[in-house]
Amino acid sequence: MNRRPTIGADAKAAKGWFGAHRWLILRRVSQLGILALFLIGPWFGVWIVKGNLASSLTLGVLPLTDPYVLLQSLFARHIPERAALIGAAIVLGFYILVGGRAYCAWVCPINPITDAAAWLRRRLGIHGGARLPRATRYWVLAMTFVVAAVTDSIAWELVNPVSMMHRALIFGIGASWAIILGLFLFDLFIAQRGWCGHICPVGAFYSLLGRWSPLRISAVRREACNDCADCYAVCPEPLIIKPALKAVDGAGPVITSANCTNCGRCIDICSKDVFEFGARGRNAETPPARSTAPST
C-alpha cells in the first residue's frame, strides 16, 4: 500500500494541514476529553463522571454501562440491578444511532495506541506480518460469551486491554503497561491493524450495533477520485472503502460496512474531498448510475 512515501501530502497541499487533520484532531479531542472527564474527579476532586467505561455515573444521575460487559455478565447468569440495565440501554441506543464502532474511533482508549502503531508502521515502512482473517474478532466475541457461561464469570474482563487501559489511567496502572506495550508491539511488528482490525471482541460487538446506524461516511464525490489510495492507507478497515468508492457491483456511495469506525480519516486524507459524513439513506437517493443490483 505504501507506494507513495508521503501519505496525505496531496491533502495537505490542497486543504492545508488543519484541513487534512480536522477529523483526526476532533477525534483526539473526543478521546482525551472523555478521559479528562473521568480524571478530573480523582485528580482535582471535581466529580462530573465517576467510574470507568464499564459503568459510570455522570453528575450523579446519568448511568452509562458497557452493554458488552453487561451481556457477558448475563451469560455468567447474573441478573444486574436496574441502574446497569438502564445505562446499557442508553449506550446501546446511542451507538445504534451514531455507528457502533464510533466507540472505537472516538472513545476507546486503546485507539491512540494502535493508531500510533499503524502510523509508525507506515513511517518505518514495515509491511506484511501475520495474516489473520478479519472475522477472527467475531470468533473471539463468541468465545468470550462461551467462557463467561462456562466459568460463571466475566472472564474476558480479566484480560481485556480496552478496559484495562482505561482502568489503568483512572484507578492505577499496575502491570497494565506491559499488556498495552505488548499490544502496541503486536500491531507494529506482528500484524497490521492486528488488534482493532482483527481480534478485539469489543469492536466486534460494537460493529454489530452499527449494522443499521443512520450516520455513515459516504463517497459522495467518488467520480473525483484520482486513485491515490491514501484513504486505503490510513483506513483502519481498508477493505470496506472499495465497494462504495468504486461502485463494486453497483454499490451506492455510502460505506455500509458495520466495521467502518466513522473515524473520518478518509475525509481528511482525500485531496479531492470525495468523502463526507452523511446518512445511510443516501444510497437510495443517489441515482444508480452504474448499478446493476440493488445495494443494501
Next chain:
Amino acid sequence: MSVKKEKTTQASPARRQFMLETVRMACGVGVVGLGLGLYARQSRAHPPLAIRPPGAIAEAEFLGACIRCGLCARDCPYDILSLAKPGEPVAVGTPYFVARQLPCEMCEDIPCVKACPTGALDHKLTDINKAKMGLAVLVDHETCLNFLGLRCDICYRDCPVIDKALTLEQRINTRTGKHAEFIPTVHSEDCTGCGKCEKSCPLEVAAIKVFPIELAKGELGKHYRLGWVEKEKSGASLVPPDPEHHYNLPEGMHYDQGKVLPDEAPATPESAPPQHRAPKALKKDEL
C-alpha cells in the same frame, strides 16, 4: 482465500477452503478460550486477606456480577477500596480492601453498596451491622497479649460491634494460678468482618485476622443435636432419668449420673449434710 472461492468449477475446493478456515478459527480461538477459562477459574482463588466490600455476593458469583467499574471505590468516603491491578493476586479490576492496612469504617448508609450498578454488592444489605465481609478469627493464641495474660484488649475496644461481635471471656490464668485471662472471643453472628480488630492489633503481625467466612467458619454435621438446646426447646431433659441405684452411701448422700452428691438439704438439722455432723458434736460439747 477469496480467489479460490471464485473458482466455482468444482464446489468442493471452495467448500474445503471454507471448512478449513472454520476449523482453523475454531481451534485457534478455542485454545485461547481454554486458556482464558482456566485463568478465570484460577482467579476465583484470591488471597484470604483481600476482603470484598460489604454486601459482596459469594465469590464465585461475584466474578460474574462485578463489571469492574469502580463506582463502589469512588463512593467510599474513606477511600479504602482499590481495584485489583494486573499482577496482583486478586481477579483483575475487582474491588477489595486489606483490613490490616485500612479496615472498613462501616458507614451507616453503605454508599459502596448503593453505588454498585449491577448488584455484585447486594442492594438488599441496608443495615451495615448485618454485613458479612468476612469473619474475624483470633488465629494466634501464642502471641495474642490477652492470651499471655496481659490486658491488651485493643481489638475488643476497637470493635464497632463491641460486646456482641467480640467479647472478653474470663478464665483462670494457670501460669500464675491467681490471675485471670481475658480471652477475646469472636461471635460470628454479629461480626461484620470490617477488620478494625485486625488493624488495631498492636503486634508486628496481627494475632486476630479477618478471613472470608467460608475459610473461617466451621459447620456442624447436619445430624448433630446440641443436648442443651434440645432440652430448652422441649422444656425437659430428653435423657431418661437414671434408674434408682442402691448403693451403701453415707447418710444424706445420693447417687446421680456417676457422681455422689449431698442430698438437697431439707432445713431440719437431722438431715443436715454430713460435713456438718462433726461440728454438731462440738456444738453439743459447747452446750
